[in-house]
Amino acid sequence: MNLSALQPLLxxxxxxxxxxxxxxxxxxxxxxEVARVSPEAPIPVLLKGSEQTMLGGVGNVARNVAGLGGRAxxxxxxxxxxxxxxxxxxxxxxxxxxxNLVVAKNRPTTVKTRFVxxxxxxxxxxxxxxRPIRREVEAGVIRAIEHAAEDAGAILLSDYAKGAVTxxxxxxxxxxxxxxxAVLIVxxxxxxxxxxxxADLIKPNALELSVLTRLPTETDxxxxxxxxxxxxxxTAKAILVTRGSKGMSVAQRGQPVRHIRGVPRRVFDVSGAGxxxxxxxGLALAAKSELYEAAAFAVLASGVAVTxxxxxxxxxxxxxxxxxxxxxxxxxAKIVTLExxxxxxxxxxxxxxxxxFTNGCFDILHRGHVAxxxxxxxxxxxxxxGLNSDSSVKALKGEGRPVNDLESRALVxxxxxxxxxxxxxxxxxxxxLIKAVRPDVLIKGADYTLDTVVGADVVASYGGQVxxxxxxxxxxxxxxxxxxxxxxxxxxxx
Numbered sequence: 001m002n003l004s005a006l007q008p009l010l011x012x013x014x015x016x017x018x019x020x021x022x023x024x025x026x027x028x029x030x031x032x033e034v035a036r037v038s039p040e041a042p043i044p045v046l047l048k049g050s051e052q053t054m055l056g057g058v059g060n061v062a063r064n065v066a067g068l069g070g071r072a073x074x075x076x077x078x079x080x081x082x083x084x085x086x087x088x089x090x091x092x093x094x095x096x097x098x099x100n101l102v103v104a105k106n107r108p109t110t111v112k113t114r115f116v117x118x119x120x121x122x123x124x125x126x127x128x129x130x131r132p133i134r135r136e137v138e139a140g141v142i143r144a145i146e147h148a149a150e151d152a153g154a155i156l157l158s159d160y161a162k163g164a165v166t167x168x169x170x171x172x173x174x175x176x177x178x179x180x181x182a183v184l185i186v187x188x189x190x191x192x193x194x195x196x197x198x199a200d201l202i203k204p205n206a207l208e209l210s211v212l213t214r215l216p217t218e219t220d221x222x223x224x225x226x227x228x229x230x231x232x233x234x235t236a237k238a239i240l241v242t243r244g245s246k247g248m249s250v251a252q253r254g255q256p257v258r259h260i261r262g263v264p265r266r267v268f269d270v271s272g273a274g275x276x277x278x279x280x281x282g283l284a285l286a287a288k289s290e291l292y293e294a295a296a297f298a299v300l301a302s303g304v305a306v307t308x309x310x311x312x313x314x315x316x317x318x319x320x321x322x323x324x325x326x327x328x329x330x331x332x333a334k335i336v337t338l339e340x341x342x343x344x345x346x347x348x349x350x351x352x353x354x355x356x357f358t359n360g361c362f363d364i365l366h367r368g369h370v371a372x373x374x375x376x377x378x379x380x381x382x383x384x385x386g387l388n389s390d391s392s393v394k395a396l397k398g399e400g401r402p403v404n405d406l407e408s409r410a411l412v413x414x415x416x417x418x419x420x421x422x423x424x425x426x427x428x429x430x431x432x433l434i435k436a437v438r439p440d441v442l443i444k445g446a447d448y449t450l451d452t453v454v455g456a457d458v459v460a461s462y463g464g465q466v467x468x469x470x471x472x473x474x475x476x477x478x479x480x481x482x483x484x485x486x487x488x489x490x491x492x493x494x
Contacts, residue, residue, distance in 0.1 A: 006323055009297055010316045012287040014069040018279075019148045019182070020062040021141075021173060022158030022165055024076030024101065025110040026083050026090075027056030031350070034117040044122060046115055052350075055090050056112060057275075058158040061187075064279035065156075066096025067313035068301070070286070072279075073148035075100045075141060077133055077164045083109030100148050102140040104133055110162055119351035130162045142172040149176035153286025154183045156278055157196075161189045170195055183285045186236075187278045193234040201291075202234070203278060205242045217241070220249070220259055227251035240295060242277060247299050250291060258292055262299040276314050277302035308347055318343075334414035334421055341384055341423045342436040348382050349438075356380030357439035357455075358469075359430040361388045363402045365412050368472040375469045376443040377418035384421045384437050385413055386430040395428070429454045442466045 029052045034044040055063050062072035074091060078084040078101050087109060091099045110128040114121050133141070141164065149155060157173050159165040174197050177184035186193075186202045191211065193202055206217040212233075215226040227239050231251055238252040247261040280301035284294035304314045304322045321340065325333040336344065345355055358376050362369055362385075377383045387410055393402040402409065406424055414422045425433050434442065434455035442459045446468045450456060456466045 002323065005293065006297075006300070006319060009284060009287070009289060009293070010069065010319065012289070013283040015071055016069075016154075016283050016286040017071045017073065017152045018065050018282050018286050019073045019075060019145065019152045019155045019176075020058050020065065020158065020279075021075040021145055021155060021169070022058035022061070022187075023110065023160040023162035024059055024074075024078055024087060024164065025055075025057035025112060025160070025162070026053060026086050027060070028053045028111060028113040030113060030115045031352070032115070032117055033352070034122070044117070046117055046122060053086055053090070055087065057110065057160055057162070058156075059087065059090070060275040061156055061158055061279050061282075062097055063094060063313050064276045064301075064305075065283055066094055067315050068280060068283055068319075069316055070279075070283045071096055071098065073098045073100055073152065075102075075144045075148055077102050077104050077107070077137060077141065079103070079107045079109040080105045081109055083111045083127070098148070100144040102137055102144060104137040107133070107137075117352060119353070128162060132163045132166050138166055138168055141169055145169070145172045145176050149180050149182060152180060152182045153288075154185060154282040156282045157184065157186045157188075157199075158275070158278065159186065159188045159190060167195060170197070174198065183282070185278065185282050185285070187274065193230065193236060197235055199236045201238045201240055201281075201285075202236045203240045203242065203274075203281070204230075205274065206244070206246075209239075209241045217243075220257075223249050223259075224251075224257045227257055238291065240281070242274060242302070248277075248295050250295050252291065258295075260292065260295045260299050262303045273302045273305040276305035276312075280314075308350075331411055331414040334419065335410045336421055336423055338423060338425070338433055338436050341421055341433065344421060345382075345384065345437045345439075353381040354379075354440045355437060356383045356441040356443055357386065357430075357434060357437050358383070358443040359386030359388070359425075359433070361393045361396065361402060362409050362413055363393060363397075363404055365409075370416070371472045372445060372469050373416060373418045379443065379467055380439075380441050382420045383418060384423060384439065385419050386433045387413060387422055387424045389424050389426040392426055392428065431455050431458070434458055438462065438464075440464050443469055445469055445471050447471055 031050045032046040032048045034046055036045050038045050058076050062074040065072035074097055078087050080103055091097050107129050108127055113125040115123045155173050155177055173184055183200045186196045186199045209226050210217040213226045213229040216222045217226050230239055240250045242248050249257055249259045251257045277298040281294050281298040284297045300319055301314050304318050305312055348355055356376055356379055390402055390406050410422050413419055442455055444453045450466050453466050
């Protein structure tokens, strides 16, 4: 998907109303560090650092709808327990969500707790009751669907096989779609698609498609054969299969299969990426997009989701940034704004990575700079460099500086393998940038002292370090300019 198509689509989906029906969950992430093995058993000991709780299951679909600018009517089942209180608090805190949740007494709210260290999940603990919901609860869900669907453009049915999506609930969704003209999209974990009747679209992943058809789904040709087989086995109008890094493939009755590719991305966590894709797909179809355009939108959104940790929400700004980055060189993609640096730092921190920060003018990059940045990167996992703007370099260094403009300096810096992000700033000091990035290690040259480093007090306040890197004698921008001036004078004199 290119920007000329993406930007109008993002505008079209704003305030589109989507009903999200299905299994409601809480996703809890417990982050920490593992430094030893338990003396009681051969298992790692997790020293707890932080904890994050968010909506999962159909709740994650709904919050992604809201995150992309739409309005989500959330229909699901919760218990009468602390997990339900967490769900209600999270829903109430998001202005893009409308609650149509039904309480089932004596039934626990589904909670998935993941324990994470160094960006890797160590264990997942599930608390749930996956038996079908009782008749009176089912009746409440059906009433909620009928009410919520009145002015919706799409109905998204997330069936995680946790008991909320009964045959009667499926029939209520089909009936509501027929009565209102909404598009019904099903994301199913079922071993048969027959129960979903004439849904407009069913969205399995490649593994689920393979299980459904007992056919391989690795190559395009294998996927095409499996899609043909699954269409023969059910009455759905179309099937869309998600294929991870290979994108998505769509089969509509009477039409050839089409394959939609994505841009390869660094995958940190696939949790919830399918929910993000479903939300984007539903919003685009609710806004009357053509199916293949909607699929391309979903590929882009889910591609951004996998670069985050946990069941994450994707925003329109992130989609635009991702599409821009796909057409930039690797160096250009490292040059970001303060807000982008803040967001990227938060993602790195959630992965357990140590973040370093340094700053400077870096006017004429020389051996001393390279040695300095190499040492700085050795003290952290990711290095952010604050780069003085042209006006601030002039204020610091005087007339005739900088020699190279901001764009040139940023591109050269970003081209170094030891630099992970470059963020320009125009202020007299980088203090606002330091506050945004919240580095674990703040780095300056050994010509400073610890008490004269800007931001040292901020970093120390949350337990960070300040380190002074060695300076290579005989190398500086001022000295380089002086040598060039002398050479020019000698040439003119001769």
